[in-house]
Amino acid sequence: MHGRTPLETHRARNCARRHRAQPGSRHIHVHQGAPATLLMHGDQDSVVGHEASERLHAALLAVGADSTLELTPGAEHCFIGTPIEPHLDRAVAFFRSHLGA
Numbered sequence: 520m521h522g523r524t525p526l527e528t529h530r531a532r533n534c535a536r537r538h539r540a541q542p543g544s545r546h547i548h549v550h551q552g553a554p555a556t557l558l559m560h561g562d563q564d565s566v567v568g569h570e571a572s573e574r575l576h577a578a579l580l581a582v583g584a585d586s587t588l589e590l591t592p593g594a595e596h597c598f599i600g601t602p603i604e605p606h607l608d609r610a611v612a613f614f615r616s617h618l619g620a
Contacts, residue, residue, distance in 0.1 A: 549578045555585040557613040559606055561594025
């Protein structure tokens with residue numbers, strides 16, 4: 520990136536990031552300043568495979584972002600097959616701990 524203006528460097532980095540991500544991928548939003556992220560996924564999800572959350576989690580960690588991944592054994596999409604209350608409680612606790620409420 521030698522010889523480029525700061526704006527050209529910024530554009531080149533963003534372009535490279537877009538090309539690494541699949542269209543519609545959340546990976547395009549991965550950056551060091553990303554907000555704390557809680558990813559909760561059922562390991563039996565047949566709509567969106569848990570590998571998608573694993574990849575996003577790894578990408579966030581790779582840039583130094585705060586990311587937590589929790590896989591729920593036996594849970595389908597929307598946690599079908601498991602009680603929802605523990606997931607809601609965990610999400611509320613996560614928000615409280617990160618928002619100071």
